[in-house]
Amino acid sequence: MIYLAIIALVLIVIYLVMIYNSLVSKRNDVDYAFGGMDTMLKKRYDLLPNLVAIVKTYMEHEKSTLVEIAELRSRREAPELKQQEKEELDTKVETAMSRVMLSVENYPNLKANTNFLKLQAAWNECEEQIAASRRAYNSAVTEYNTAFEQFPGSQFAGTLRYEKKKVFEIPELERANISAKDLFAGK
Amino acid sequence: MTSGGAFDLFYSEILLPKLEQLEAYREEIKKNYDGFLTLVAFGIIVVCGYRIVNDGTVTGVIVLFCMYGIPAAYIIRWRSQKIRDAYSFRFKEEIIGSIIRYHNPTLVHSPEKGIMLKAVEISTIFNDSLKRFESNDEVEGQLGKTYLQFSNVKLEHSTLGMKSKFSGLFLIARFNKKFSGDYLVISNRGSFAAVSSLEQTLQQTNLSRPPLITVENPVFRREFSVFGSDPIEAFYILTPALMQRMLDFKEKVQDEVHFSFSRSRMFVAIRGKDHIFYPPLSKQVNKKDLEAWNEGLGFALALVNDLNLNTRLWSKQ
Numbered sequence: 370m371i372y373l374a375i376i377a378l379v380l381i382v383i384y385l386v387m388i389y390n391s392l393v394s395k396r397n398d399v400d401y402a403f404g405g406m407d408t409m410l411k412k413r414y415d416l417l418p419n420l421v422a423i424v425k426t427y428m429e430h431e432k433s434t435l436v437e438i439a440e441l442r443s444r445r446e447a448p449e450l451k452q453q454e455k456e457e458l459d460t461k462v463e464t465a466m467s468r469v470m471l472s473v474e475n476y477p478n479l480k481a482n483t484n485f486l487k488l489q490a491a492w493n494e495c496e497e498q499i500a501a502s503r504r505a506y507n508s509a510v511t512e513y514n515t516a517f518e519q520f521p522g523s524q525f526a527g528t529l530r531y532e533k534k535k536v537f538e539i540p541e542l543e544r545a546n547i548s549a550k551d552l553f554a555g556k
Numbered sequence: 557m558t559s560g561g562a563f564d565l566f567y568s569e570i571l572l573p574k575l576e577q578l579e580a581y582r583e584e585i586k587k588n589y590d591g592f593l594t595l596v597a598f599g600i601i602v603v604c605g606y607r608i609v610n611d612g613t614v615t616g617v618i619v620l621f622c623m624y625g626i627p628a629a630y631i632i633r634w635r636s637q638k639i640r641d642a643y644s645f646r647f648k649e650e651i652i653g654s655i656i657r658y659h660n661p662t663l664v665h666s667p668e669k670g671i672m673l674k675a676v677e678i679s680t681i682f683n684d685s686l687k688r689f690e691s692n693d694e695v696e697g698q699l700g701k702t703y704l705q706f707s708n709v710k711l712e713h714s715t716l717g718m719k720s721k722f723s724g725l726f727l728i729a730r731f732n733k734k735f736s737g738d739y740l741v742i743s744n745r746g747s748f749a750a751v752s753s754l755e756q757t758l759q760q761t762n763l764s765r766p767p768l769i770t771v772e773n774p775v776f777r778r779e780f781s782v783f784g785s786d787p788i789e790a791f792y793i794l795t796p797a798l799m800q801r802m803l804d805f806k807e808k809v810q811d812e813v814h815f816s817f818s819r820s821r822m823f824v825a826i827r828g829k830d831h832i833f834y835p836p837l838s839k840q841v842n843k844k845d846l847e848a849w850n851e852g853l854g855f856a857l858a859l860v861n862d863l864n865l866n867t868r869l870w871s872k873q
Contacts, residue, residue, distance in 0.1 A: 402787065497733075497795070498792055501788055502791070505788040508769075508771070509787065
């Protein structure tokens, strides 16, 4: 009888260790995915100087947008920025670059430029990778939050002082339907 | 895609004359084969009859029958296979080759060649040991910006200690994005969420596979299990648009379809679409058979458009 009790106890301990390890693993997955987002965003900012340099020799009417992009990039590099501020700057850069990419249609010489085409492909790839990293982050956060809220993970989470994480969300402004007319007008 | 009226015209103008010639060839070799069978049967009867007359024992006759009958059966089988292969080869060259060139004149059909075992192993769709591998009827060529290669494949593999057989089409296409990892998208057999969830749990116990990746599309999660080492790269490959296209493709196939992404290539295994180019010796091939084959072939070729592989917006052109 005592042997049965010992075996049951050992099994319970193993189970609890597995739950604990699972929570730790999911929390690390969230951190990894968050780091991935940062890496892709950095890659995007590294592409900006070359893109702006090529584009500004052709685009006479978008000089103000290009200057805005250069300023946003400089501000983003500041080390003391908070996470919220970084996300706001990222959104502004995305919006400004969308306007620039759309305006390329008005400059046939630019569209034919081989260097620009290569950079445009690299930019598209970068945007896809950013989107992928955000989706991966949301997936990791959802799994973590689910483990956090379900029993018995919820008991451990309290003990370890873990907190629920927020998924990546786009700003309210970006949820509105896009007007092509407004985009072309530079709004 | 060739279908309906266009195929009817192609059939009547191009295929029918060739089929008539082949039919004469089929009749001739079938006649020769029937003659061969008759000769062998007659030989056995003569020998057995001779021994019955001389020995007269039933046991002796049975032993005799086995002594001559078993080797005769092997000879018949060997000869039958030779004749079938000869007819099949000629049929594939003339008829199937015509259908393939009709879809796309740049495609190359090699009846004797097939996808190599190494390529199937790289895909890791059938992990663990692969046995009894055969492949034939390779078709390859450039469809727009995408290089595609496919063939019939038959193999045995073991998963979680259980032996399974696969018979169907195996395709390899150059994917439109660069990536470095290996990712598996395995079809779930259960169509209910609970069954798919159980299947995924069981598949996770297979330690030779990378970790399970949870994608956001619930329908995709029900139909497929995704495995890979880097979730970010997996999401980069499996965009919401591609996932929807893969679901639509599976719906079209109406059977198990598995995908794998490795070394910037996509591998697809479609169960059940095998022997699509295997003509019967015993009867004439009719238009309905050819329409089914044409559909199966179009199926494989449509993969490039169905999954939008010719879209090249990124650094891989």
